[in-house]
Amino acid sequence: MLSVLGLGALGTLFGSHVQAGISGLLNSVHANGLASVLPGGGQFTIYTVTNGYPAAPADYRLRVGGLVERPLSLSLGDLQSLPATHLTRDFQCVTGWVVSGVHWVGVRLSDLADHAGVQPSARAFRFTSFDGVYTESLTLEQARQTGAIVAYSMLGAPITREHGGPVRLYVPDMFGYKAIKWLSGIELVTQAPPGYWEQNGYPVNAWISGQPPAAPKV
Amino acid sequence: MSATQVSTDRAPESSSRGLVLRFDGVERAVHWLNASLFLILVGTGAALYFTPLIALVGRRRLVEEIHLYAGLALPLPVLLGLAGRWGRALRRDIGRFNRWSEADLEWLHGLVDTASGRRRSAVRPALGKFNPGQKLNAAFVAGGGLVMLGTGSLLRWYEPFPLSWRAGATFVHNWLAVLFVLVIVGHISLALADREALRSMFGGRVSRGWAARHAPAWLEEPADRP
Known part of the structure; x- marks a missing residue:
């Protein structure tokens, strides 16, 4: 449970970088269908x-x-x-x-x-x-x-x-x-x-x- | 005390018709309140996020408010269920969630071996009231729930925090929501696959036979003292 909490805190502090990485990844594989459903595709x-x-x-x-x-x-x-x-x-x-x-x-x-x-x-x-x-x-x-x-x-x-x-x-x-x-x-x-x-x-x-x-x- | 007294979480000797109390009324109430709040959170969360649903529902301020208050209320059933005399069964079960036995590790090894095809049938070590999957699920729900509460609060009261934290909190909140939905879908599928276990979340009891198959070490536990 503590590890889940730790991951959550790390994600909040550094998540914007991971987010950018995931957006790039989703864009690079042209996962448009998936990206429109999953968070992190960098959409509106x-x-x-x-x-x-x-x-x-x-x-x-x-x-x-x-x-x-x-x-x-x-x-x-x-x-x-x-x-x-x-x-x-x-x-x-x-x-x-x-x-x-x-x-x-x-x-x-x-x-x-x-x-x-x-x-x-x-x-x-x-x-x-x-x-x-x-x-x-x-x-x-x-x-x-x-x-x-x-x-x-x-x-x-x-x-x-x-x-x-x-x-x-x-x-x-x-x-x-x-x-x-x-x-x-x-x-x-x-x-x-x-x-x-x-x-x-x-x-x-x-x-x-x-x-x-x-x-x-x- | 009558023979059908069920104020303890286990009373095999005094149970009628070979039934064992698995979850008392307080635990069941906490479970179903949590489940209802969770449904509201998933529904309103989706209506804040997915364009087709936003088109259908709209009214962003209202949906935000419902989502916010359902989220803030989520810890309350558990906290109230733990408090005082009526929380004894829930407190004892949470103690069980946090203790890992040799049998639990053996069960997990068996699961991995079965999944990887190294073994034909699953091992059946003498598990306690909760299997390791249930223990991991409980740890995930408790930890993940607090993370959702934290990131959600940050997103609601964001002004003191730098923009990169808000972006990070959005990232964690959204992805963890996806994970929660997957885990809960798994939870419901497993419940539907074992009707007797599912019924005990309504009526509270399971048969001694069920308990002997799924939780033999639980039956061996010393009776809870009143």
């Missing part, structure tokens, strides 16, 4: 806070409003016609799991805000999801620092329903819960209200390293 654990994964409405629009000069109502096609940003970054969950090298395509949040014309009193974004529950927020400064994107492609394909399609946020250098799924509303507000997960115990400081990266991103 795909959360939803409502009754299942919500389906996008047929007439999906992304609305940008609040403290802006020109409120926007964008279809997926409208969004895709804007200048695109490509990113390949790790997706890090606050609870520990990580998916490395995820490819994203989307429109920079800051660019989208400029497009709508930010009023001087605006300081933050408030995001809403068409699941009706999930909310998130970022300050204008955080949006610039992270280079956050409003993403419509992930893992080399249109974002699937489980992963928050058709449109979700991706915030580099911040924990995964910031990357709100099923994004349908972006509102410019005077201060960042805590989002769904922050209200449910996740830290308001979502920087993976605890603080913004040293050099601001260009």
Whole structure:
């Protein structure tokens, strides 16, 4: 029994390295069927806070409003016609799991805000999801620092329903819960209200390293 | 005391119809409470992890809460079952789990020899109330359960811990869960293969014949003093 306890403690301290090894092994033998069932394949654990994964409405629009000069109502096609940003970054969950090298395509949040014309009193974004529950927020400064994107492609394909399609946020250098799924509303507000997960115990400081990266991103 | 008094864990002399008490009411209650909590933990755990099940169940916060409280409650039946006067049979059985006899080692050797084809039939050393497989299972469940409790707590109250520990705890918690399911599937299969042993987890008793076949040294033990 003590040996089981010891193994458990060792696993907690060094498990992340073993985990990386197992992910590599499973990938190298192309055990995709198996890897999707066994823990350690380095895949997403795909959360939803409502009754299942919500389906996008047929007439999906992304609305940008609040403290802006020109409120926007964008279809997926409208969004895709804007200048695109490509990113390949790790997706890090606050609870520990990580998916490395995820490819994203989307429109920079800051660019989208400029497009709508930010009023001087605006300081933050408030995001809403068409699941009706999930909310998130970022300050204008955080949006610039992270280079956050409003993403419509992930893992080399249109974002699937489980992963928050058709449109979700991706915030580099911040924990995964910031990357709100099923994004349908972006509102410019005077201060960042805590989002769904922050209200449910996740830290308001979502920087993976605890603080913004040293050099601001260009 | 009547002739059918069953407050001790073994009373062969006083048993009626050649039955021996294998598990008293407290032990059976602890077992079934554990089993229920375990089922809840496996069900909710799966509904937090597998995409198709998440799609079916959703409601992550609620499922997390149920999983958390079922996990925190898991040690309680055993701890309550051990306490006080009513815990005597369980305490005695846990003592038995922790003692290894020559016969146990012989049984394990026999198992290895049979599995590797070196011997045709299994040896039948005079085992006590629990065979080595049951003893190993008990050690695994106790140790593994505490590890699940520890890693689960770390994952719930993760903020003081570095990210690599959280990743490690996720790794241990998930893989150990897989191992637990395998071990419990084995446990249930073995129980279904021996209906008399299974019935004793409901009614408490086995026949003297069963005890003589599976646990002869148990029958030789001095009677538990009241």
